[in-house]
Amino acid sequence: MTLELTDELLLRRMLEGDETAFTALYRRRQGGVYRFALQMSGSVEIAEEITQDTFMLLMRQGSRFDPAKGSVSGFLFGIARNLVRRHLEKVRNESWAELAADDPVADSRENVLDEMTRRETINAVRRAVLSLPPVYREALVLCELQGLSYLDAAAVLDCPVGTVRSRLNRGRTLLADKFRAPAMKAGAVAI
């Protein structure tokens, strides 16, 4: 039986120069950071760059981590969030289509149709999420897509839990509005 080291312990060892600890922490947390950057930016390239920069900053500024303010994961999301914001000011996203094109296609006709429908829905959600104002988008991505609690999201976003809750509700309402239009169109076609 192996004992899994906590993120905090890995970070501490990493800061002491332990390369194995750094590798372990990276492997454990890179996926979440990458997906957060991807869902926020909509660009594979930017997500890749932000993930790398996040861990580079962790190497240099990891000593700033304060367990009283949140988890290591939240600390990483906080770094990634700042980097995403900077990128959003400069770069427009354009790569969801390429992500969708890479997906494998199922064999049977039913499966193909089901898969197409599913894919369309997912891509519609992606686009809708990306079209949200960043302040609502980040709350939605953290809580809905990354599964963070209100408390953890509040630490990442550096705001009160109540603010996270209200931003999330507002983001969901905006998202539902964006969803409503295609649904109505589909209904019109059926009629």
Next chain:
Amino acid sequence: MTCAEFQSKVAELGREGIADAAGLHHAELCGGCGALLNEQRRLTAALAALAGDDREFESSAGMEHRLLLAFRENRAAARRAHASAKRIWLAVSAAVAAGVLILMIASEPSRPQAEIAGSPAPRPAIVETPAPPRAQPPRPQIASVEPPKTVVEDSGVRRPLPRRGAPASSDATLASQTLSTEFLPLGAGYIDRNERTQLLRVSIPRSALLSMGIPVRADRMDERVQADVLLGEDGTARAIRFVTTAQYR
């Protein structure tokens, strides 16, 4: 519950599936609010599908390697910075220590030579030392030094070279604990009165005395003898005496 109250919490109802009896009851009665709730539930399902779809997305395989290289470089740079800081600290410490020493020496009142010669020297510290003094021509009784085993330190005392036949060292501390021969001059045997000398306590094998031309009994070849070596400022042995110390026995 009014429609406004329901709509203020519909997102949470749809997201978390909270069993809010009043809210659900209102949604059943109000068609518009019921549709909103269903919309939020569909949204929750769609977001879950998106999260599930993205779950396998990760950064590229090459990134770990790049970051590891950066990590090693950072660590090396940190070590270099640490070593550099340490060197600076040592240099500053040495400068301060030298300054203090100079001040102490400058403020020390000069004493008459006789008093200096008569003052007790500190007890010798025992250390390894490799410095071989000059070889000596054969002498009838006792000898000079060789790569020794033990040693002394800076006596800090300016003293003239003891002459052959003069009484043994006037060092009170040593005299009280040791029996010694006279100092035997080595080499030119000259020491300037103002020269700063060091007294070295050494332990050498008797066999080493042979290399200095001193006769040694074959059956005692493995034994060691102890000696005090007087070193000049240039590090060469100027004189030697052989000692017997209770401490060494």
